[in-house]
Amino acid sequence: MAKKIIGIGAGGHAKVVIDILRLSGLWQVVGLVDQDARLWGSKVLDVPVLGGDDFLSELRGQGVGHAFIGVGAGGNPGDARRRAELFNQLSRAGFQMTSAVHPRAVLASSVRVGQASTIMAGAIINPSVEMGCNVIINTGAIVEHDCKIADHAHVATGAHLAGQVSVGEAAHIGIGAIIRQGITIGQDAVVAAGAVVVKDVEPGVLVAGVPAAPLKLRSPL
Numbered sequence: 001m002a003k004k005i006i007g008i009g010a011g012g013h014a015k016v017v018i019d020i021l022r023l024s025g026l027w028q029v030v031g032l033v034d035q036d037a038r039l040w041g042s043k044v045l046d047v048p049v050l051g052g053d054d055f056l057s058e059l060r061g062q063g064v065g066h067a068f069i070g071v072g073a074g075g076n077p078g079d080a081r082r083r084a085e086l087f088n089q090l091s092r093a094g095f096q097m098t099s100a101v102h103p104r105a106v107l108a109s110s111v112r113v114g115q116a117s118t119i120m121a122g123a124i125i126n127p128s129v130e131m132g133c134n135v136i137i138n139t140g141a142i143v144e145h146d147c148k149i150a151d152h153a154h155v156a157t158g159a160h161l162a163g164q165v166s167v168g169e170a171a172h173i174g175i176g177a178i179i180r181q182g183i184t185i186g187q188d189a190v191v192a193a194g195a196v197v198v199k200d201v202e203p204g205v206l207v208a209g210v211p212a213a214p215l216k217l218r219s220p221l
Contacts, residue, residue, distance in 0.1 A: 002028040005098060006059050007070040008086050010034040010042070010049045013136075014070025017118055018045050020100040021068070027098070030064060031055070056093050067095035069116055073136060073154040073172060075190050080170035084152045087116055087134045097134075105137075114151065132169070150187070159191075168203060 003026065007014050010032045021027040031050040034040070039049045050059075056067075067090045073079040090097055097116035101107065105123040114133035119125070122140040129143050132151035137143060142160045150169040155161065159177045167173065168187035175193040185191060186203030195212040206215045 005066040007032045009070030013072030075172040080152045
């Protein structure tokens, strides 16, 4: 029998996670919560948006013990930290957070995936990669051997990480970005779409271009 699960967030990322969970055949997504009152009463892939965060305690009381984070990270300041807040909120509420791994993602047997992470279709993750909690590896991304990806980080669609890359907590690697072997991307840093990173990126810095260069410091979170 499928286990009941709820999601927090009712946008595009929630659609992707719902689809992955349904493909597994292990989960019944019974509802979503979202702070945007305009979404209450609507549906996301036929899953009802029940209301705001106050519904979490009610659902927990009804015996729903599992949850997923349906809020994505687009690279704007604060996106990843918002996901981190939701992760902590669900933990405090007593939910067990579930990872969603698409059946058409390729993971080596030695890959470590932290809880509440999402790995999308076509992603390739090679041996000895270590992923923290609440990480997103987006569609078609490639993470080569021995990379380390910290909590709440996002590797966006089609990004390529060569071997032994280290991605800091809440960092964002943009669509189609390429990270050279052995590079360190600092905490809260952003690598812009299409950038080619050949030098370490300091914490909180936005880099863009080919080769990537700093544009500005991100605002304090």
